[in-house]
Amino acid sequence: xxxxxxxxxxxxxxxxxxxxxxxxxxxxxxxxxxxxxxxxxxxxxxxxxxxxxxxxxxxxxxxxxxxxxxxxxxxxxxxxxxxxxxxxxxxxxxxxxxxxxxxxxxxxxxxxxxxxxxxxxxxxxxxxxxxxxxxxxxxxxxxxxxxxxxxxxxxxx
Amino acid sequence: xxxxxxxxxxxxxxxxxxxxxxxxxxxxxxxxxxxxxxxxxxxxxxxxxxxxxxxxxxxxxxxxxxxxxxxxxxxxxxxxxxxxxxxxxxxxxxxxxxxxxxxxxxxxxxxxxxxxxxxxxxxxxxxxxxxxxxxxxxxxxxxxxxxxxxxxxxxxxxxxxxxxxxxxxxxxxxxxxxxxxxxxxxxxxxxxxxxxxxxxxxxxxxxxxxxxxxxxxxxxxxxxxxxxxxxxxxxxxxxxxxxxxxxxxxxxxxxxxxxxxxxxxxxxxxxxxxxxxxxxxxxxxxxxxxxxxxxxxxxxxxxxxxxxxxxxxxxxxxxxxxxxxxxxxxxxxxxxxxxxxxxxxxxxxxxxxxxxxxxxxxxxxxxxxxxxxxxxxxxxxxxxxxxxxxxxxxxxxxxxxxxxxxxxxxxxxxxxxxxxxxxxxxxxxxxxxxxxxxxxxxxxxxxxxxxxxxxxxxxxxxxxxxxxxxxxxxxxxxxxxxxxxxxxxxxxxxxxxxxxxxxxxxxxxxxxxxxxxxxxxxxxxxxxxxxxxxxxxxxxxxxxxxxxxxxxxxxxxxxxxxxxxxxxxxxxxxxxxxx
Numbered sequence: 177x178x179x180x181x182x183x184x185x186x187x188x189x190x191x192x193x194x195x196x197x198x199x200x201x202x203x204x205x206x207x208x209x210x211x212x213x214x215x216x217x218x219x220x221x222x223x224x225x226x227x228x229x230x231x232x233x234x235x236x237x238x239x240x241x242x243x244x245x246x247x248x249x250x251x252x253x254x255x256x257x258x259x260x261x262x263x264x265x266x267x268x269x270x271x272x273x274x275x276x277x278x279x280x281x282x283x284x285x286x287x288x289x290x291x292x293x294x295x296x297x298x299x300x301x302x303x304x305x306x307x308x309x310x311x312x313x314x315x316x317x318x319x320x321x322x323x324x325x326x327x328x329x330x331x332x333x
Numbered sequence: 334x335x336x337x338x339x340x341x342x343x344x345x346x347x348x349x350x351x352x353x354x355x356x357x358x359x360x361x362x363x364x365x366x367x368x369x370x371x372x373x374x375x376x377x378x379x380x381x382x383x384x385x386x387x388x389x390x391x392x393x394x395x396x397x398x399x400x401x402x403x404x405x406x407x408x409x410x411x412x413x414x415x416x417x418x419x420x421x422x423x424x425x426x427x428x429x430x431x432x433x434x435x436x437x438x439x440x441x442x443x444x445x446x447x448x449x450x451x452x453x454x455x456x457x458x459x460x461x462x463x464x465x466x467x468x469x470x471x472x473x474x475x476x477x478x479x480x481x482x483x484x485x486x487x488x489x490x491x492x493x494x495x496x497x498x499x500x501x502x503x504x505x506x507x508x509x510x511x512x513x514x515x516x517x518x519x520x521x522x523x524x525x526x527x528x529x530x531x532x533x534x535x536x537x538x539x540x541x542x543x544x545x546x547x548x549x550x551x552x553x554x555x556x557x558x559x560x561x562x563x564x565x566x567x568x569x570x571x572x573x574x575x576x577x578x579x580x581x582x583x584x585x586x587x588x589x590x591x592x593x594x595x596x597x598x599x600x601x602x603x604x605x606x607x608x609x610x611x612x613x614x615x616x617x618x619x620x621x622x623x624x625x626x627x628x629x630x631x632x633x634x635x636x637x638x639x640x641x642x643x644x645x646x647x648x649x650x651x652x653x654x655x656x657x658x659x660x661x662x663x664x665x666x667x668x669x670x671x672x673x674x675x676x677x678x679x680x681x682x683x684x685x686x687x688x689x690x691x692x693x694x695x696x697x698x699x700x701x702x703x704x705x706x707x708x709x710x711x712x713x714x715x716x717x718x719x720x721x722x723x724x725x726x727x728x729x730x731x732x733x734x735x736x737x738x739x740x741x742x743x744x745x746x747x748x749x750x751x752x753x754x755x756x757x758x759x760x761x762x763x764x765x766x767x768x769x770x771x772x773x774x775x776x777x778x779x780x781x782x783x784x785x786x787x788x789x790x791x792x793x794x795x796x797x798x799x800x801x802x803x804x805x806x807x808x809x810x811x812x813x814x815x816x817x818x819x820x821x822x823x824x825x826x827x828x829x830x831x832x833x834x835x836x837x838x839x840x841x842x843x844x845x846x847x848x849x850x851x852x853x854x855x856x857x858x859x860x861x862x863x864x865x866x867x868x869x870x871x872x873x874x875x876x877x878x879x880x881x882x883x884x885x886x887x888x889x890x891x892x893x894x895x896x897x898x899x900x901x902x903x904x905x906x907x908x909x910x911x912x
Contacts, residue, residue: 220515224912233498234912235522238514243505 181215181251182222189214190222194229204232204240208247217251253288253295255333257281258312262301265309269322273309274298276326293333339405354396354407355383359852365409366418366447368425369484370397371533371848374494380484381421382447385409393417419451427458429536430465430479436537441845443535444482463507470518472694473526473542478510481538486848487511487530494834496809497640499524511538514912523643523911525808527636527832528690528714528841541690541842544711545721551682551711552595559682560670561596562662562741563587565603566688566752566837567715569863573844574719575729580859582867585734590722591686592735600741602685603748605662606760608885609633610747610876612902613655613757614764615893617827621798626650628803628818628825631757633657635695636832636841638906640808645815646908651828654903656708658751659685659692660701662741663708664901669889670741678706685712688752688840691832700904714842746868747876753861754806754836755782755789758829762793762802763875769796777874783865785835785857788814790825801825807834838864 193210197203207226211218218241227234241247259265259274274285274296283289283296304310307319311329318329334349339357346361353376358365369380378395385396388406393414396407408414426448433445465479483502488511492498499522503512513522531539551559572583591599617629632638632653641648656664663685667678685692689712695701696709713721722729736742747763750756759779766774781791782802787810791802803825805814811830817823833840835857846856873879890898 220912223514233492233501234514235498235501235503235512236492239501239503242503 181217182219186214187225190225191229194226198230203230204237208237208240212247215251217248219249219251250288251292253283254293255313256295256297258297258299258302260300260302260304260308260310260312261298262305262308264301264305268308270309272323273311273321273326276323277311277330280327280330337401337403339401339403339407341407342409348401350401350403352401354385354387354394354399354401354405357401358385358396358407358409363409365396366450367397367849368422368443368447368482368535369486371486371490372852374533375484375486375489377485377489380425380482382418384414384417384421386411386414415451419453422447422451422453423456424458425482426453426456427460428463429482430477431456436480437540437543438480438537438845442537443847443849446847461507463510466510466512466516468518468520469542471520471524471526471542472697473690474519474524474528474531475540475542476512476519477538477540478512479538480536481511482536483509483511484535485511486533486535487539490529490533494807494809495525495527495529495832496807496812497523497525500530517912521912523909525636525639525643525832526691526694526841527808529833531690531841532839532843532845535848541714541717542693543717544693544713545717545724548684548711548713548721551684554682556680557682558597558676558680559595559684560598560600560666561591561594561684561686562600562602562605562659563591563686564659564688564752564837565606565749565756565864566840566843566860567686567718568867569752569838569860570688570843571715571719573846574716574722577730579846579850579854579856580863582863583729584867585736586729586732587718588737589732589735590727590729591718593727593732594721594725596684598738598740599735600662600666601737601744601748602659602662603744603751604741604879604881605658605665606633606748606751606757607745607876607879607882608661608665608902609655609658609751609757610760610764611882611886611893612661612898613653614761614768614876616653616655617761617765618768619894621800621826628801628828629653631829631831632904632906633751633757634691634830634832634837635689636691637808637811637830639691639694639909640811640832642906642909643911644812647819648815649906649908652906654899654905656701656902656904657692657695658748659687659712660695660708660904661902663696663701663710664703665885666741667706667708668703668901669885672889674740682710683708685709686715686718687712688715688837688843689833690714690841692842698904703901716842716844719844741881743879743881744871745876745879746871746874748879749864749867749871752837752864753783754785754831754834754857755779755804755829756836756864757831758782758802758804758827760876761827764877765800766793766795767875767877769798771796782829783861785855785861787834790823800827802827802829804829806831806836808832810834835861 281294288295310319348357368382378398384393386408468476568584572581663683671678693712747760789804838860
């Protein structure tokens with residue numbers, strides 16, 4: 177069950193972040209970083225509030241949110257699985273791995289599973305080419321993978 | 334400003350030290366191509382079409398943002414420059430929907446002209462295309478991303494000149510799309526439909542929603558009595574579509590063309606502008622004398638009205654309850670005119686030719702109707718009228734001047750100047766001053782409210798009373814003025830606001846003028862001159878002196894702001910939520 181992130185408490189935290197940054201030049205970026213942390217994503221309702229408070233057009237905020245990959249419009253799962261699709265991982269067979277995870281978790285790349293547990297992401301090179309192909313689940317790193325390793329990893333979470 | 338000397342293509346030229354290389358080239362008579370550049374609106378060096386070689390610089394420089402320096406040596410026509418420009422435009426074209434033959438901007442497209450000028454004969458880059466969106470849901474504006482070249486002109490005109498920011502770059506890289514937030518339709522964003530994005534767009538990525546076919550069908554329908562009216566600003570710009578210089582007034586030819594197109598009657602919105610002055614002028618007098626809500630703010634510009642509804646709902650009681658002139662005209666045609674000429678109003682089809690795209694949305698407002706009949710049935714922009722004239726193969730320049738149909742075609746100089754910023758204010762003053770003074774006034778040129786300064790202020794003393802006035806054009810300027818009124822910093826009796834910078838003459842429905850031409854021609858000033866010129870030539874220059882206006886009050890409406898006038902000529906407004 178996905179919990180309601182758009183609650184009063186979170187909006188109060190957002191307001192505090194806005195107040196703290198309001199008079200700074202380029203206040204939008206730090207506020208968006210805070211918003212992403214507070215809500216786990218930056219949906220329409222949150223962008224609207226930021227737009228009104230900072231007097232920045234909604235289209236501009238949406239433009240920034242969709243430009244930077246650290247901001248997301250939809251909430252992310254409890255576990256974020258990042259499969260590296262950098263060159264080394266890709267040639268070592270990252271694609272079948274990502275397909276397998278997608279199948280097991282019922283999650284498409286870039287999306288979150290219906291139960292809110294997993295988010296599946298294809299990442300750029302994460303700098304662990306020696307371990308290729310590699311994936312991360314939140315802070316955990318798994319390397320030198322083959323497709324057969326995947327069910328066990330997914331089961332752990 | 335200090336002057337510096339530089340050399341461009343072996344030509345020595347002296348220019349102010351704050352010039353860009355592009356401006357210096359212009360001074361030297363050297364033509365550098367541009368695409369994303371739009372003077373004072375979009376100077377971002379994004380498209381790289383204006384690149385030049387600057388001696389001592391390893392890379393080519395975007396001349397539109399590169400500052401001049403003493404002794405600089407610039408070359409604009411080398412092999413390196415030509416090849417770079419060509420490759421840049423070829424890359425743009427590789428991801429552009431090249432359906433030029435059937436495009437709304439065929440022959441008025443800046444990208445098309447540029448391709449021809451750069452001698453581009455093929456597009457060598459074949460490959461993937463960005464996914465595209467066509468948004469046709471709004472009553473005024475169509476957004477077609479398959480044509481968009483991501484120059485950012487619309488983004489910056491909307492954000493900075495209008496202070497709204499409906500459009501922006503979304504996503505990144507190959508997926509970049511200029512769009513409203515969350516990919517919403519323009520209809521679901523707080524867009525005021527001013528169409529400034531359309532006149533900024535070099536291609537057809539933004540264009541008006543055409544109503545041409547519906548109007549042709551109405552003309553064809555023998556059962557319908559089709560009445561057309563033209564706004565003042567149309568005559569100041571239509572000629573451009575037929576090769577006339579900017580600022581040429583083509584009133585007589587325009588009327589002749591409309592008659593040739595087959596409209597049953599050709600009326601002038603100026604007549605209704607005179608009517609507006611009678612209603613609005615008396616509304617002002619009433620509010621001043623009876624202690625009503627002040628300042629009274631004009632309501633002729635539907636873009637401004639929408640802006641107010643979205644952004645400053647607290648000022649809605651200040652808005653004049655007067656309908657905009659073309660809506661008044663529609664209401665009068667379907668009541669007074671229909672009655673007088675014994676025509677069934679249900680069989681009357683009113684077409685408005687407007688310099689404005691927001692008028693399309695305005696005419697669809699449900700409250701702008703009387704007895705279930707819409708005041709206005711179709712709105713065409715000046716550009717659409719030009720298309721119809723071309724389609725009908727009318728040789729516009731050889732037409733003999735014709736006169737508006739007399740039933741509702743007489744107007745005053747006051748009505749004509751409605752099309753320029755400050756014009757509604759000046760027209761109102763000409764009438765209000767006489768009412769307050771109780772006698773005829775000779776000095777009726779109110780120069781202090783003319784011109785293109787963003788906010789103009791004036792005080793006039795009439796009948797022993799000082800009236801404080803302000804005029805703003807472009808909604809960013811309107812916001813600035815309203816904020817000052819809200820904070821109590823400024824107090825006025827009467828405020829004129831028009832949604833577009835320059836007023837209707839530079840509305841979103843006016844003929845396209847390439848950014849290149851706008852670089853050294855302020856079209857707001859040139860087109861306004863045409864209207865002020867017509868004003869001086871009119872027999873009557875004050876709205877209340879228009880014989881037809883006297884007639885409609887004597888025979889039909891009673892007096893200004895009467896019950897009947899309210900029923901037909903006044904309206905109300907609604908606060909609207911953004912998104």
